[in-house]
Amino acid sequence: MSGESVLERLQKQFGDAITGANLDAIDPWIEVASTAIEEVCRYLKADNELQLDYLNCITGVDYFHSDPKKLQKMGEEPHTLLVYHLSSTAKKHTLVLKVRLPRWKDDREGDLPELPSVTSIWRTADWHEREVYDLSGVWFVGHPDLRRILCPEDWVGYPLRRDYEMPLEYHGIRGR
Amino acid sequence: MVDFFVSTFGMSPTVAAILAAGIQCALLLNVVAVGALVFIWMERKIAGRIQDRLGPTRVGGRFGWLQTLADGIKLIAKEDLTPADADALLFKLAPYISFAASFTAYMALPFSDGWVAVHVNAGVFFILAVLGLEVFGTILAGYASGSKWSLFGAIREAAQVVSYEVPLGLCVVVPVMICGTMDLVAIANMQSAGIWSWLIFHDPFTFCIFWIYFTCAMASVNRAPFDLAEAESELVAGFHTEYSGLRWSFFFMAEYGSMFLVSGLAVILFFGGWNGPLAIMSDKIIGVIPGLGLAGQPNAWGFIAGCVGAANFIMKATIGVTVMIWVRWTLPRLRIDQVMTMCLKYCVPLAAACFLGAVFVKAEIFGLGYLSVDAWLPGLRSDRLEVREGWMTEVEGEGVTLSTEKTLVHGDG
Amino acid sequence: MATNLEDPRIIEFDVRTDEMLVNMGPQHPSTHGVLRLVLRTDGEVISEVTPHLGYLHRCAEKIGENLTPRQWIPYTDRMDYLAAMNMNLGWSLVVEKLLDHELSDKAKHLRVIISELGRIASHLVGMGAYGLDLGTFSPFLYAFRERERILDLFEEVCGARLTYSYLTPGGATADLPTGWVDKVEAFLRQLEPIISDYHELLTTNAIFIKRTAGIGIMSAEMAIDYGCSGPVLRGSGVDYDLRRDGEERYTEMYDGYAYEVVVEKDGHYPQDRNYPKVPREAVLGDCWHRFYVRMLEVMQAMDLVEQGIEKYKSASGDWGVPIKLTQRLPKGDVYLETEAPRGQMGFYLVSDGSAIPWRVRARSSCFCNLSVTSELCPGCLIADVPAIVGSLDIVMGEIDR
Known part of the structure; x- marks a missing residue:
């Protein structure tokens, strides 16, 4: 199934x-x-012609620069992008699905x-979402057990965000 | 030996008894400790060969034969740790209990005709009972360590050892029944007429029951594939997880001691004990030469015969240990439920069936008597009866008659 | 997960005792590195397993945002350190995809030879370590003995024995040394008869079958749902192998190679050699099948290496000169998965047009394969936990990255 027809079907189904x-x-x-990611995914998996039954990966990409000059040069509004890679074993x-999110909810x-x-x-998606939450700082509503997975549970900050700074000290261990 | 001291040095019987006991203990302790050294070295060498490596090669010159000693020195030098959560007294006590149980059983194990520290009439029974006590050490160690993994190991060991005592007992009963005695010396002497008189070849049922015995014995001394109590891939190290240094090595001495003990028991019960496959030392071959007395008589010839017998016995028991080592390095470990299933669903019924069969053979019911070697070699039966009667006479009336030609002379006099 | 009495996986609910929390790892001998499992047990029966990761987390993705793609190659080595060549290959292909860099035939065949040898080495460790998990020590050393030979071969190629950094965006750091392929052929001839030893010691061993058959059964739906891949997925009977079904940039490497995907079809595996038969007790998707798929893939990889050598000898072109260390990347994002020994290893590269990627992401196969433990273990015994985790053949370096 070509990309155009998938897009057409999705637009027909979900519109805006x-x-x-x-x-x-x-x-x-x-x-x-x-807001629509869950319904879209459900449709993609259930649809007979698509059968995207396999979630390869969820990635969080942060678009930001703490340096305002570089931020301007980047040419994009600061945002967090979630990328879902799906495939079908049958x-x-x-x-590839992308979801654009603000870096902070309501800019707070x-x-x-x-x-x-x-x-x-x-x-x-359970562990993939935990990882994205842990490293990129995105809150998944409806996740059964959203905890940090790779970093310790009391870690502060989201390391794969562009403005992340390594803590000076963690439990007596020097960070920087 | 007491008699010897009393008659030669004129000691009082009490002093003589204490002295004799001391000497015997020291000798046996050496057997267990040196045995463990040798078996651990052997295990390393054999495991090495099985796994395409060399094993120890340097310590002590060639073949690394002093490797275990070097390790022993290292273990002595190690810090003796007691975890904070442990019950200190029990934790420290447990290895000694394990070792003591294994060691005490040696007291009743004859190494050659009459070469036994304490000649117990019910030697089979004594050894099995005392060996069963070893599990207390393990349970204590697991409980007192204050670690969950140790506890798991201990509980597994308790379940396993207690279960395997049942088929083990059933297996041991068969030779006892055939011989009509629980006296290990008498049982071995009944197999002195060459390889065909060994009880493993007595009838098809004893042949089967030996293999069941060996399986159960491996399980009861916790050797792979039944080494669940110390299963390193599941329970870290099982009951001895928290142990270090010398205490830890005591568990190992106990383990190797028990290994030798159960294979020694197998040798006595099934493989003719100290008697070789040809009855060279018996009165029928060498005994007819004038001037040479019988094996077991208190003279020089008897001593030489005893040494040969002991060497024979140790060699056979070592083969048993070697088989255990070989199995350990070849097979994966069973799971706890499979170990129990194997015991309760296979070993116990099979042992019971073989026991029943052996009873039929012995009692010559259903014409099964013809399955026995005794039926084809009538001389064997009379020999066995003779040995048994010799024992009976002695028990029934002390000093009544010692004029029977085949009176047994016991190490403890 | 709460335990309820109706749960059929709980065997002894009428003699319920207190539950106990046991901490397995991170310093446990059979957790393959530094995995920590918190087990909730009722006696020996497990009611809940919670894996805890991250003890080997080295921020490889964060480091990737500060290095050029070629500089990041050594970091891919350290992900699945038992199949570092395959990790190199995965990342190289992604970078080449972004650059739209085409390789010569010779370079492609070189990559097939190298990556399939890597697969053999990795599966040998997986096999040996699995024996270790089940309490038999000897197959481990037999496996390592053969793996050493592969490491010797790799050492000759690139100078390293574990972290190779050999396959690189653009091709490889060097051509294969002269006479090397003959050594590989000699090695394969020598390895072939040894495989039956492994089958005798493990695959067909009665105790091994008892310990693995019918344990940790994973249905095909569940395997797909949990994103399992590689031998774990195929062990559940899903006919999916990226070498055949993947993206063209990857599958074209295997064009012209004759091989069958190792998966059970109609109750048996592709039978072109004398494999041991599937035992009666084994159920599709259990530990035994996962192990067996790995064993068969060793044979398959040997076939592929042989074919690769034939093709490499007659192939035209160069071995693939690496791209510049500071090659500018075009703006865009690419994702590509390859069939690494442990499953589908994916890399995602986002570029903003400079030489250094904006974002690097590694999709780890073991990460997804491991997530299934909390589903497989409840109801089994403690001894089955190493059996199940071992059959997933995890490498913590890849999970934690």
Whole structure:
């Protein structure tokens, strides 16, 4: 199934929730509104022709620069991008979904951006979402057990955010 | 030996008895300790060969034969740790209990005709009972360590050892029944007429029961594939997780001691004890030469015969230990429920069936008597009866008659 | 997970005693490194398993945001350190995909030879360590003896024995040394008869079958749902192998190679050699099948190496000169998964147009494979935990990154 037809079907099904797409990229992707990600994923998995039953990966990408000059040069609004890589073991095709989130919820620093969890669709999302929460700082609503996974539970900050600074000291261990 | 001291040096019987006991203990302690040294070295060498390596090669010149001693010195030098959560007294006591149980059982193990520290009439029974006590040390160690892994190991060991005592007892009863005695010396002497008189070849049922005995014995001394109590991939190190240094090595001495003990018991019960496959030392071959007395008589010839017998016995028991080592380095470990299943569903019924079969053979019911070697070699039966009667006479009336030709002379006099 | 009495996985609910929390790891002999499992047990029966990760977390992704792609290659080595060549390959392919860099045939065959040898080495360790988990020590050393030979071969190629950094964006750091392929052929001839020893010691061993058959059964749906991959996925009967079903940039490496995906079809595995038969007790998706798939993949990889050598000898082109250390990357993002020995190893690269990636992401196969333990273990015995975790064949370096 070609990228165009997938996009068409999704747009027909979800309308405005499909906020963008780039089908000419090396890996063509479709952008979905954060609120609709769960329904879209459910549809993608259940649909007979798509059968995207395999969630490969969830990645959080932070677009930010603490240096205002470089931030301007970056050419993008500061935001956090979630990338979902999906594939189908039966149909042998893949799909990339992107979700654009603000870096902080309602621009209040410290409040994590939220979006629905997809753990009810693919159980592998459980650990992937925990990792994204741990390292990129995104809150997945509806996740059964959202804790840090790679960093210690009392770790402060989200290391893969661009403005992250290594703590000076952690339990008596020098950080920097 | 007491008699010897009394008659030669004119000591009082009490002093003589204490002195004799001291000497015997020292000798046996050396057997256990040196035995453990040798077996640990052997295990390393054999494991090495099985795994395409060399094992120890340097310590002590060639073949690394002093490796275990070097390790022993290292263990003595190690810090003797007691975990904060441990019950200190029990924790410190446990290895000694384990070792003492294993060691005490040696008291009743004859190494050659009459070469036994304490000649117990019910030697089989004594050894099994005392060996069973070893589990107390393990349970104490597991409980007192204050570690959950140790506790797991201890509970597993308790369950396993207690279960395997049942088939082990059933297996041991068969030779006892055939011989009509629980006296280990008498049982071994009944197998002195060459390889065909060994009880393993007595009838098909004894042949089967030996293998059941060996399996159960391996389980009761916690050797792989039944080494659940110290299963390193599951329980870290099981009951001895928290031990270090010399205390830890006591558990190992106990383990290797028990290994030798159960294979020694197997040798006596099934493989003719100290009697070789050809009855060279018996009165029928060498005994007919004038001037040479019988094996077991208190003279020089008897001593030489005793030494040969002891060497024979140790060699056979070592083969048993070697088989245990070989099995350990070849097979994966069973799971606890499988170990129990194996005991209760296979070993016990099989042992019971073999026991029943052996009873039929012995009592010549259903014409099964023809399965026995005794039926084909009538001389064997009379020999056995003779040995048994010799024992009976002695028990029934002390000093009544010692003129029977085959009177047994016991090490403790 | 709460335990309720109706749960069929709990065996002894009528003699319920107090539950106990046991901490397995991170210094436990059979957790393959530094995995920590918190077990809730009722006696020997496990009611809940919670894996805790992160003891080996080295921020590889964060480091990747500060290095050029070629500089990051050594960090991929240290992910799955038992199959470092395959990790190198995964990252190299992603970078090449972004650069749209085409390789010569010779370089592709070189990569097949190297990565399949890496697969053999990795599966040998997996096999030996699994024996260790089940309490048998000897197969481990037999496996390591053969692995050493592969390491010797790799050492000759790149000078390292564990962390190779050999396959690189653009090709490889050097061509194969002269006469090297003959040594590989000699090694394969020597390895082939030894495989049956492994089968005798483990695959067909009665105790081994008792310990693994019917333990940790994972259905195909569950395996897909949990994102399992590699032998774990195929052991559940899912016919999915990226060498055949993956992206073209990866599958074209294997064009012209004859091989069958190792997966059970209609009750048996592709039978082109005298494999031992599947025992009666084994259920599709249990530990035995996962182990067996790995064993068969060793044979398959040997076949592929042989074919690769034939093709490499007659192939044209160069061995693939690496890209510049500070090569500028075009703006964009690419994702590519390869079939590493332990499963699908994916790398995601986001570039903002400079020489240093904006974001690097490693999708670890073991990470997903391990997540299934909390589902598989409840109801089994403590002794089954090493059996199940071992059958997933995890490497903590890859999980924690």
